[in-house]
Amino acid sequence: MIKKFAAAMIAFMLAFACIIPTVSFAAYGNTIPLGAYGSRSDLIYIKRPESHNASTSDKTYTISATGGAGTKIKIYKYNAGAGTCQLVKGETTIGASGLYSTVVNLNNDSNIFMVYAYNDWGDQTVRIDINRIKKSTVDRLKGITVTIKNFF
């Protein structure tokens, strides 16, 4: 009896161990918690914005990244009312070039996006903060290189 119980326990633990990695990064469908973190940190590399946060006066922002071929990417946006991040860009698979880019809409002054990447080896989440500010502020922050001052 004890042997049967031990065998059942081992079988259960083995099955659980096999299922955990799959379940953990396949669980995110239409929503993802703001504090979610993945099992890996090397599946994708966010190229834009370089520091994972940016300010712009535009209505849209283009996020770019690189990653291994076959890695899947979804983009979620934080909804303060719902207290969670909701899917705004469905699954895209990175191809042979390893390049990825997508345009996201900026509806609010403060916009939080979660980039969720996953493949057979694990999953990764990256939080990106984009602030919408006035154009005059952007120009001031950019410290425009070409001005009358350096023209002459």
Add this chain to the structure above:
Amino acid sequence: MKKEQFKSILLSVLVVLNVFLASQILIDKKLWPSGYNFFSHTENSGIFSIVSKLFKNSESNMISRARMTMPERIIINTGDQTTRISLNSSHGLYNQLNENTYSALADMFSKVKNAVQVEPGEWYAALTGKSVYLSYEADFDAKLYLRFMGTAESEVLSAVQEISDVVLLPLSQKVMIVYMRNRSDDTYYKISSSDCENEIEAVIDLVRQNAEQSGGDTSPVINYSFDLFFDKAFGNQRVILDPMIPIYSTPQSYRPITSENPIIKTDGTVNQYLLDKLLHAFGINSSTVRRYTEASGTLVFVENNATLKISPDGFLDYSAREGTNGMKISDSGAYSEVCAVADFMDGLNAAITAQKELSVSSVDSDGKGTVSVAFDYTVQGLPVNMTKQGQAVYAQASGGCLQKYTQLLRSYSVKNEVMQTPEYITALDLAIAGHMDEDKTVVIKRMSVGYTDDGSIGDKYAEWHIDVKD
């Protein structure tokens, strides 16, 4: 009395005419021994050509010369970070914009004294401001580019050797900075003037208003590759894009086209009327020229100085015979020869009803007096990429003489349907897949939408053309 006078005058005219025609027969070999065509010959005579120029619209045969400095694509940078508008020659505002940029550049080049080399960062900053980006298909020799802009000599030439991209940054109606890029060594230069009358800023606003009214929020977002840092490798990134490749957020719409060979139909029928006109353009008398047909069906015309071949698929090949100069088309000099080639090509295409819109894809000079120039057909503002021949037209001239001229003779009609290209990333992935076995970074030099013509007759579609650096 009057009758006698009339007879004398008539007799005199007939005697003069007789002497004139006899001299033509004795001097001009073309009139021997048969095939004499008085009207065809007089058309080529000096007096007739002067008279005919008075009545002909000579500008109609100078389309390509005027298009020589027309950019393949103009991108309006509105100053907002990712709000840009891309125009090709099919856009309603393209001509106005092109005229404005041309006159502003011509004015700048005629006034500025020197060009200064700048860091790439300054070029990128100009592209994020309110500016106009001109993207050329060809890399121009700077001297030739300035000649097309109406400036023969300039101090600018002491610094800039080659021009492939240009950015105009207007600071006011009189103050402007022009940036130039040499793509081959990725160097950047600027010239500036505080006395350059221009309306560039007003045109930028006009294009933006037009885009907002017609497209609104549905317009694609355009980023340059450098905006997305795709021009810089990180980690195991295998692909690097040229910093100036525009990346569109949505697929591109286009209308398919149908190609036709104006001279030889698919059933092998030769349009004799157009063939005579073609031969005439090359100064060949269709009645007297020695001709034969090869087993492949290629028509061959042999002259003293050159051989002209036309294959059944419409590939024309004119080659001067070894030891001869070829056909005289202009004075010596790269500028004159390129202009003459463009004019000759326009005249030929008009005569045989081939596609009239072509844009220069390369201009090269070997430094020993030989200039080579290539053109691509342009339909709906998109270049037609010849996968088999490489280019639609290729010409080589030296000493003012045409030594080599090849052309895939085609006319294109636009179909009444709208299709879409794949997304840029899909096209890029497919192109890269073919290089995955190579153990090195793949560098993409150019990436643009154009029609693909494999030389066959029929429907042609647009797709992404990706130029990988060797």
